[in-house]
Amino acid sequence: MKIGITGATGQLGRITVAKLKAITSAENLVALVRAPEKAADLGIESRLFDYSIPKTLVESLKDIDKLLFISGSEMGQREIQHKNVIDAAKATGVKEIVYTSLLHADTSSLNLAKEHLATELALKASGITYTILRNGWYTENYLGSLGGALQSGTLVGSAGEGKISSASREDYAEAAINVLTNEIHANKTYELAGDKAYTLSDLAAEASRQTGKTIEYQNVLEKEYTEILIKQGLPDALAASIASWDIGASKDDLFYETNTLSTLLGRPTTALKDTIRIFLEQ
Known part of the structure; x- marks a missing residue:
């Protein structure tokens, strides 16, 4: 095969x-x-x-x-x-x-x-x-912003207190492999998300805890966030999309309470703290 x-x-x-x-x-x-x-x-x-x-x-x-x-x-x-x-x-x-x-x-x-x-x-x-x-969302999607936040002391976004049920790319890759190599998943649709949700404020707090630096989450309007991303060098269309995804997160589009992903994995999904730790060690 x-x-x-x-x-x-x-x-x-x-x-x-x-x-x-x-x-x-x-x-x-x-x-x-x-x-x-x-x-x-x-x-x-x-x-x-x-x-x-x-x-x-x-x-x-x-x-x-x-x-x-x-x-x-x-x-x-x-x-x-x-x-x-x-x-x-x-x-x-x-x-x-x-x-x-x-x-x-x-x-x-x-x-x-x-x-x-x-x-x-x-x-x-x-x-x-x-x-x-x-x-669902990859936790790694936020690591680029985290690098800048460690320098400035501020994590900027437009997600408000929206809950994010992300998991690591490794989690999603492993789930895909389990599906590819097992015939019981034929013609099924799975909603996949991390076991435990967090907000961007939670992400900033966890990064602060692990680094000993004070990092605050600053919520801004979508237009302002777009302009910030453009100033950081992102193409206009991509910057606008990223800001709009944060607005979606503020509406809990990235949130789902399910254990389907961890069931496919046969283990818990990778915790936010572990993804941050791996990022900081690299």
């Missing part, structure tokens, strides 16, 4: 490949990537796989039995790109697709949700056996 991993050179993809290599032969794994030369260090076969070029998809999916379909990063393009992948998988006889979606993709106010939901619907209509992993 050959497993293809899309986006294998990305942050989630690399973790997943490493963990898969620990439980199966490298010969069973294929990295499906936009730039195969960047996948040389993965230690598995790599194939050109550009979501925007259907020809590359059909060629590279030949002999793939199962596909871990990690969602693309190009907002506004993903509905079309993802349909290209699903159509190619159907044409080449891929037997199963595990797709990384978004927590509560059908009800979330996040601007990410629409394209994820469209992909879910296309996947269900394809006739291919699927599992949809509606991943």
